Amino acid sequence: MISLNHEFSGTHIICDAYEVQETLLVDYNKIESIIKESVSKAGASLIKIIKYSFNKSGFTLVALLKESHISLHTYPERNAIFIDVFTCGRVDPSIIINNILDYYKPLRHNLTTIKRGFYK
Amino acid sequence: MISLNHEFSGTHIICDAYEVQETLLVDYNKIESIIKESVSKAGASLIKIIKYSFNKSGFTLVALLKESHISLHTYPERNAIFIDVFTCGRVDPSIIINNILDYYKPLRHNLTTIKRGFYK
Numbered sequence: 001m002i003s004l005n006h007e008f009s010g011t012h013i014i015c016d017a018y019e020v021q022e023t024l025l026v027d028y029n030k031i032e033s034i035i036k037e038s039v040s041k042a043g044a045s046l047i048k049i050i051k052y053s054f055n056k057s058g059f060t061l062v063a064l065l066k067e068s069h070i071s072l073h074t075y076p077e078r079n080a081i082f083i084d085v086f087t088c089g090r091v092d093p094s095i096i097i098n099n100i101l102d103y104y105k106p107l108r109h110n111l112t113t114i115k116r117g118f119y120k
Numbered sequence: 121m122i123s124l125n126h127e128f129s130g131t132h133i134i135c136d137a138y139e140v141q142e143t144l145l146v147d148y149n150k151i152e153s154i155i156k157e158s159v160s161k162a163g164a165s166l167i168k169i170i171k172y173s174f175n176k177s178g179f180t181l182v183a184l185l186k187e188s189h190i191s192l193h194t195y196p197e198r199n200a201i202f203i204d205v206f207t208c209g210r211v212d213p214s215i216i217i218n219n220i221l222d223y224y225k226p227l228r229h230n231l232t233t234i235k236r237g238f239y240k
Contacts, residue, residue, distance in 0.1 A: 008195050008197075008198050008200065012134065012204075014132065014234060014236070016236050016237060016238075047172055047180075048170065048172065050168065050170055050182075050184065052167055052168065052184055060167075060184055060188070060189070062170075062182045062184060062189060062191075064170065064172055064180055064182060068180070068191075068193055068202075069180065069182060069191050069193075071182075071188075071189050071191070071206075073188055073189075073206075073208070075128050077128075078128050080128065080237070082188075082206075082236055082237070084132075084204070084206070086191075086193075086202075086204070088193070112234055114134060114232055116134070116136050116202055117136060117200070117202070118136075
């Protein structure tokens, strides 16, 4: 338990990335340092990373941030990865997404950006 | 490490829910059983739940599923909660979302549904 300024409203970026090298999508260890670097570049605060490896078929990672979360789901057999970055407050999630994409270097990706915390 | 059929492509539902009772949004313990019940109703497989409580200002929960993830971020001071359910394969994420909404009973909520794993 820590006291935090838990800011409301933010931006969620959803990225489906394709044509990624298979070796990167099974590298369960390197990605943790990439996530830490990405969070630091964005000026966000990392609480915890948890990872889970599926036997020979990719892994799942979730990083809890003071400002919300990052998730990755890799599919090496499809050369694909699904990435989410949701940040509340002033942190720009595109800094995190771009740093992760710089690492995976997909030849093709889709981005969807959703503003959250506003009545429709 | 376990061997799993890690299915590709799925549906991500993003829900911003408002006018929720504050007492529910700080109940850090009860929600775990609601998540387990929701996952079971949907026929999904829970790997792990992690939770983090912000002192007096809500909590964050992420549940890793065999089929992807669920995240919750609560804002009791705003009577609001942000919920994500992303499932790959045949699991219907709306079963999970609806079960969680049945618990929180927001007076107002937005839903955004995104199909993932398809080239655009």
